[in-house]
Amino acid sequence: MxxxxxxxxxxxxxxxxxxxxxxxxxxxxxxxxxxxxxxxxxxxxxxxxxxxxxxxxxxxxxxxxxxxxxxxxxxxxxxxxxTNLDPAFISHALDVAEEEGFFLLEVTSGTGIYMQADEMSQAARCGVGIYEQLYHETSTVIADAHAFARRPDVLQSKLNFHFADVAARDRCRARLEGSGVVITNCERSSMEFSAPGxxxxxxxxxxxxxxxxxxxxxxxxxxxxxxxxxxxxxxxxxxxxxxxxxxxxxxxxxxxxxxxxxxxxxxxxxxxx
Known part of the structure; x- marks a missing residue:
């Protein structure tokens, strides 16, 4: 062929x-x-x-x-x-993740990525140290990425949580399964969310x-x-x-x-x- x-x-x-x-x-x-x-x-x-x-x-x-x-x-x-995620799901996922443990948040909106400087400095702790330089080179640094991600006017095609602890990631995933979104494990202790389908x-x-x-x-x-x-x-x-x-x-x-x-x-x- x-x-x-x-x-x-x-x-x-x-x-x-x-x-x-x-x-x-x-x-x-x-x-x-x-x-x-x-x-x-x-x-x-x-x-x-x-x-x-x-x-x-x-x-x-x-x-x-x-x-x-x-x-x-x-x-x-x-x-x-x-295709973007439902803002209501993003807010719910953040609530759950914040209860489970520390994580580095990547907010993907439009063609760019938005992150907090203090979280980027914890990249190695969260298993994504190899990306820290890339984060600094490409991210728009904002004071509060979590609050930014919760805004309904911030359309997001993908969301990434990079946890410091694998067990925290797994607990968070178990609580969010069945929500209809696509959830994928990645890196050492991370997970990625995409819109249904x-x-x-x-x-x-x-x-x-x-x-x-x-x-x-x-x-x-x-x-x-x-x-x-x-x-x-x-x-x-x-x-x-x-x-x-x-x-x-x-x-x-x-x-x-x-x-x-x-x-x-x-x-x-x-x-x-």
């Missing part, structure tokens, strides 16, 4: 363990673009965190951001499609429809729990060599890890074959 679109997760996939894009990935993306193929990013990150890498990946126009909730056109800096698989299907490509002609590449839907729904699901067992099980094939040219292998072996 000829594939036309490949969707690449970022963390653990397109980015190596030091959060860099490997030269082999850049070269493979350029070859795919020259062949008329579409290479898209499909990440839990918001647009401001994705476009940080735009200059390294000039062959990538579209980004499926916020775990499938948003399609962003990086060439024209515009949101093509977006939204996941990376849905985001990839929407991009394919936008480009007039059947879903069967898409490839997805990922490594973690929030990649499962797109690994299962794409025409071909590719797990990275560093992928969690659940991602390997959901995928059709596996390539090398994110430090050893796995993305380039996926593009060369399956998109350009």
């Amino acid at each position: 000829a594939f036309e679109i490949i969707a690449l997760d970022m963390d653990g996939t397109l980015l190596d363990s030091r959060k860099r894009v490997l030269p082999s990935s850049v070269a493979a993306v350029e070859r795919a673009a020259a062949a008329g193929k579409t290479v898209a990013i499909c990440s839990g990150r918001c647009p401001v965190m994705v476009t940080k890498y735009r200059d390294e990946l000039p062959g990538v126009r579209y980004a499926i951001c916020c775990a499938g909730a948003m399609i962003y056109d990086m060439e024209h800096d515009r949101v093509v499609d977006e 939204i996941d990376k698989g849905v985001g990839l299907a929407r991009l394919a429809a936008l480009l007039g490509v059947p879903e069967s002609s898409t490839i997805s590449v990922g490594d973690a729990e929030n990649d499962l839907a797109m690994l299962r729904s794409a025409g071909l699901g590719v797990a990275m060599g560093n992928a969690l067992p659940c991602a390997v099980e959901a995928a059709d094939v596996q390539v090398a890890d994110n430090d050893h040219d796995g993305v380039a292998e996926a593009i060369e072996r399956y998109l350009l074959a």
Whole structure:
């Protein structure tokens, strides 16, 4: 089968363990673009965190951001499609989380991310220390992210809680299960919330429809729990060599890890074959 679109997760996939894009990935993306193929990013990150890498990946126009909730056109800096969480759920989730223990809050609204400076300094404590520099580079710092997130006029496509304690995260998740939203565990002790029915698989299907490509002609590449839907729904699901067992099980094939040219292998072996 000829594939036309490949969707690449970022963390653990397109980015190596030091959060860099490997030269082999850049070269493979350029070859795919020259062949008329579409290479898209499909990440839990918001647009401001994705476009940080735009200059390294000039062959990538579209980004499926916020775990499938948003399609962003990086060439024209515009949101093509977006689905937001219910403000009532956000307020309830914050009530529950604040009862369970300390957590670092990421508020994703529009194309940006809003955070508290005192919470960002606790990133390592909350298992996301590797992102602290990125937070400082891309976040809009506000005095009270919790109050900001509770405002009904602040539309949010995704919400992340990074707990200091895994048990606190698990208690919070157990209390919020059944609410209808999509809840996904990530990092060491974090969880991610998306609107009902939204996941990376849905985001990839929407991009394919936008480009007039059947879903069967898409490839997805990922490594973690929030990649499962797109690994299962794409025409071909590719797990990275560093992928969690659940991602390997959901995928059709596996390539090398994110430090050893796995993305380039996926593009060369399956998109350009």
